Amino acid sequence: xxxxxxxxxxxxxxxxxxxxxxxxxxxxxxxxxxxxxxxxxxxxxxxxxxxxxxxxxxxxxxxxxxxxxxxxxxxxxxxxxxxxxxxxxxxxxxxxxxxxxxxxxxxxxxxxxxxxxxxxxxxxxxxxxxxxxxxxxxxxxxxxxxxxxxxxxxxxxxxxxxxxxxxxxxxxxxxxxxxxxxxxxxxxxxxxxxxxxxxxxxxxxxxxxxxxxxxxxxxxxxxxxxxxxxxxxxxxxxxxxxxxxxxxxxxxxxxxxxxxxxxxxxxxxxxxxxxxxxxxxxxxxxxxxxx
Ligand SMILES: CN(C)C(=N)NCCC[C@H](N)C(=O)O
Numbered sequence: 001x002x003x004x005x006x007x008x009x010x011x012x013x014x015x016x017x018x019x020x021x022x023x024x025x026x027x028x029x030x031x032x033x034x035x036x037x038x039x040x041x042x043x044x045x046x047x048x049x050x051x052x053x054x055x056x057x058x059x060x061x062x063x064x065x066x067x068x069x070x071x072x073x074x075x076x077x078x079x080x081x082x083x084x085x086x087x088x089x090x091x092x093x094x095x096x097x098x099x100x101x102x103x104x105x106x107x108x109x110x111x112x113x114x115x116x117x118x119x120x121x122x123x124x125x126x127x128x129x130x131x132x133x134x135x136x137x138x139x140x141x142x143x144x145x146x147x148x149x150x151x152x153x154x155x156x157x158x159x160x161x162x163x164x165x166x167x168x169x170x171x172x173x174x175x176x177x178x179x180x181x182x183x184x185x186x187x188x189x190x191x192x193x194x195x196x197x198x199x200x201x202x203x204x205x206x207x208x209x210x211x212x213x214x215x216x217x218x219x220x221x222x223x224x225x226x227x228x229x230x231x232x233x234x235x236x237x238x239x240x241x242x243x244x245x246x247x248x249x250x251x252x253x254x255x256x257x258x259x260x261x262x263x264x265x266x267x268x269x270x271x272x273x274x275x276x277x278x279x280x281x282x283x284x285x286x287x288x289x290x291x
Pocket of ligand 1 (some may be wrong): 121177
């Protein structure tokens with residue numbers, strides 16, 4: 001990839017991040033904290049207690065890493081397509097790859113991108129969740145005094161693996177949804193571009209926008225799990241893993257699994273059913289170690 005493309009990608013990615021970060025902060029707070037009644041309440045409270053700067057907490061590491069993370073995504077996507085279809089980037093206009101190949105290449109890009117993104121995303125989420133006003137003289141300092149301090153604290157307290165907390169949920173989120181992203185993008189570009197020509201800037205813009213919407217609609221449930229797991233373990237561990245975090249003890253699935261894993265093997269009526277705090281009935285599936 002030429003240096004100019006890398007720098008252009010960095011600048012455009014960083015610009016998108018600055019515009020989107022305030023909304024991302026509200027999203028992360030609503031996903032992980034129970035004090036807000038909704039989007040507007042959350043925005044008002046952040047503004048009142050933390051000023052405008054509160055919306056931009058945790059933004060520096062994503063800006064610093066966006067170029068590398070995007071290079072991994074697009075580099076892996078392009079090279080996987082090359083492997084699957086044996087056509088170079090230039091040849092692809094004349095011989096478009098199948099949607100199955102585009103999906104598989106997108107999934108591979110999303111999977112590897114998530115691995116690079118995981119530590120940066122963890123630090124972002126931890127900093128976004130600090131509700132202390134930014135730089136108030138006299139007030140107690142927040143737990144993390146910046147991204148480097150946050151990374152060092154996690155490493156000291158939880159080791160190298162601590163920096164990858166929530167990484168599985170992130171990979172589960174990004175693997176299929178980046179496949180969805182590329183399929184939507186390529187499909188729309190193909191639909192609105194005359195045969196043999198390159199898509200216009202307007203087509204690229206609209207296709208990118210719709211691809212982003214489609215992929216985020218699919219990504220949001222696992223995004224909630226990811227954020228909760230990233231915030232887990234600050235004081236004590238609540239979740240044993242992705243499935244445990246997804247599991248709602250009152251859901252029909254949890255009740256069936258609890259019934260299956262009850263020691264006597266006997267059915268319990270729903271009214272007497274006690275769902276243990278952890279690992280909540282997934283033992284029999286062999287997905288988590290037993291208690
Ligand atoms: C549709 N999906 C899941 C994605 N576009 N994934 C990559 C997002 C990376 C971004 N900094 C974020 O986590 O917000």
